[in-house]
Amino acid sequence: MKPEIKNLAKDLIRFIDASPTAFHATENIESTLKKNGFLQLAEDVSWKIKKGGKYFVKRNDSSIIAFVIGSKSPTQSGFHIAGAHTDSPLLKIKTETENCAAGIIRVATETYGGPLINTWFDRNLGIAGKVMVKTSKGYSVKLLKIDKPIAVIPSLAIHLNREANKGFEFNPQNHLQAVISTDPKDKEVLKAIIAKELKIKKENIGEMDIFFYDLEKGKLCGSEEELISSGRVDNLQMCHSILEALLSIGKNEKTAVAAFYDNEEIGSKTLMGADSNFMRSILERITLLLATGKDDFYRAISKSFLISADGAHAQHPNFPEKHDPGYVPKLNKGPVIKLSATFRYATTAESSAYFVQLCEKNNVPFQKMANRSDVPSGSTIGPLSSATLGIKAVDVGNAMWAMHSVRETAGTLDHWYMTQTLISFFRE
Numbered sequence: 001m002k003p004e005i006k007n008l009a010k011d012l013i014r015f016i017d018a019s020p021t022a023f024h025a026t027e028n029i030e031s032t033l034k035k036n037g038f039l040q041l042a043e044d045v046s047w048k049i050k051k052g053g054k055y056f057v058k059r060n061d062s063s064i065i066a067f068v069i070g071s072k073s074p075t076q077s078g079f080h081i082a083g084a085h086t087d088s089p090l091l092k093i094k095t096e097t098e099n100c101a102a103g104i105i106r107v108a109t110e111t112y113g114g115p116l117i118n119t120w121f122d123r124n125l126g127i128a129g130k131v132m133v134k135t136s137k138g139y140s141v142k143l144l145k146i147d148k149p150i151a152v153i154p155s156l157a158i159h160l161n162r163e164a165n166k167g168f169e170f171n172p173q174n175h176l177q178a179v180i181s182t183d184p185k186d187k188e189v190l191k192a193i194i195a196k197e198l199k200i201k202k203e204n205i206g207e208m209d210i211f212f213y214d215l216e217k218g219k220l221c222g223s224e225e226e227l228i229s230s231g232r233v234d235n236l237q238m239c240h241s242i243l244e245a246l247l248s249i250g251k252n253e254k255t256a257v258a259a260f261y262d263n264e265e266i267g268s269k270t271l272m273g274a275d276s277n278f279m280r281s282i283l284e285r286i287t288l289l290l291a292t293g294k295d296d297f298y299r300a301i302s303k304s305f306l307i308s309a310d311g312a313h314a315q316h317p318n319f320p321e322k323h324d325p326g327y328v329p330k331l332n333k334g335p336v337i338k339l340s341a342t343f344r345y346a347t348t349a350e351s352s353a354y355f356v357q358l359c360e361k362n363n364v365p366f367q368k369m370a371n372r373s374d375v376p377s378g379s380t381i382g383p384l385s386s387a388t389l390g391i392k393a394v395d396v397g398n399a400m401w402a403m404h405s406v407r408e409t410a411g412t413l414d415h416w417y418m419t420q421t422l423i424s425f426f427r428e
C-alpha cells in the first residue's frame with residue numbers, strides 16, 4: 001500500500017481521536033478551515049461574498065456548513081454538495097443524577113443514538129462536551145475534553161449471571177450508571193472534576209451537554225495495516241473525506257458545499273440537523289447575493305447535486321447470511337452505493353449512474369448495497385435533504401463492520417478511494 005494511503009488513514013485517526021463529540025468534530029473542522037483561508041459568516045449579520053471566496057457557517061457549535069463560491073453563478077452550474085454527520089452514538093451524562101449506591105458514587109446516563117450497549121461496559125471513559133460557564137456578563141461557552149479515565153461502567157461477573165453469554169438485556173435506567181468515585185462521602189464529584197479541568201469555580205458551572213466517551217485511541221491494524229480500528233468511524237470518516245476534498249479545491253467553476261450535520265443519529269430534526277432549514281437558508285442566501293433574476297434560487301437548486309456519505313454495512317465473515325447474496329459489500333473494495341426501494345436512501349437509478357461515472361473516471365472500484373428484503377434498512381441524511389431541498393442525491397459510504405460499536409472497523413484503502421472520488425466531484 002502506498003505511503004500516502006496510510007498517511008491519509010492516520011490523519012483520519014488523529015481527527016477522530018481529537019473529536020469525541022459533535023462539538024469537538026465541529027471545532028476541529030473549523031480550525032482546519034480557518035488555517036486554509038475560510039472566513040466565518042454569522043447568520044445574524046449581512047454577508048459580503050465574492051466569487052472564489054471560501055466561507056463557513058456554524059449552528060450550536062455542533063454543525064458546520066462550508067462552501068467555496070465558483071467562478072460561474074449557481075444558476076449556471078448549480079451547487080455540488082457533499083454531506084455527512086458529526087455525531088455518533090454516545091452515553092449522555094444526566095448531570096443532575098449523582099447518587100450513592102452500595103457506597104459507590106455514580107452518575108446516570110441516557111443513550112444518544114443507537115449504541116451497541118454491551119461494548120460500553122468495562123471501558124476507560126473520559127468526559128467531553130459543551131459547558132455554559134457563568135461569568136459577570138452572563139454565560140460563556142467552553143468545550144470540555146477530559147482525556148483521562150474518569151469513569152467506568154462495570155459489567156456483572158459471569159459467576160453472578162451464568163446466563164450472560166446467552167444475551168443480557170440491559171435496563172438503561174439501572175445498568176448504565178457510571179462509577180465516578182468510591183468514596184461515599186464525596187459530594188458533587190462530577191462538578192469538581194469539571195471545575196478542575198476548566199480551571200473555574202464549581203459554582204460557575206452552568207448548563208451542560210456532556211457525554212462519556214471511550215478513551216482508547218484509533219489504530220491501523222491487520223498484517224498490512226489495511227484496517228482502521230476506532231470509535232466514531234460512523235461518521236467522522238466521511239466528515240474527514242469531505243473536508244479533505246473541500247480543501248483540495250483550487251479555481252472552480254461550480255460552487256462546492258460541504259455539510260457536517262449534528263443529530264443524524266437521533267433523526268436530524270433539530271435546529272442544526274439535516275432536517276432543518278440550515279442548508280436551504282445558506283444556498284438561498286448565496287444565490288440571492290449573486291442573483292440577477294427572481295427565480296435564480298430555483299434554477300440553481302434544479303442544477304444541483306448532493307452526495308450523502310455515511311457508513312455502509314460490510315458483509316461480516318461470521319454472519320454472512322445477514323446480507324442479500326446479490327449485495328455483499330467488502331472492506332477495501334471501494335465506495336458503496338446504497339439502494340432502498342422505500343427510499344431509506346436517496347439513491348435513484350439516475351443519481352447512482354452519476355456516481356458510477358465519477359468512480360470510473362477516477363479508476364476507483366465501487367460496490368452496491370441493498371438490505372435483505374426481510375430486514376428493514378437504516379437511513380441517512382440523504383432522503384430528507386434531497387426532499388426538503390429539491391436536489392437530486394445519491395447515498396454512498398464506506399463498508400464497515402460493527403457499526404455503532406464503541407469500536408468499529410473500516411478499510412484503509414476505502415478511505416483513500418472515497419476521498420479521491422469526492423475530490424473529483426467537487427472539482428468537476
Ligand code: CO
Pocket residue numbers: 085234235264310311
Ligand atoms: Co451514520
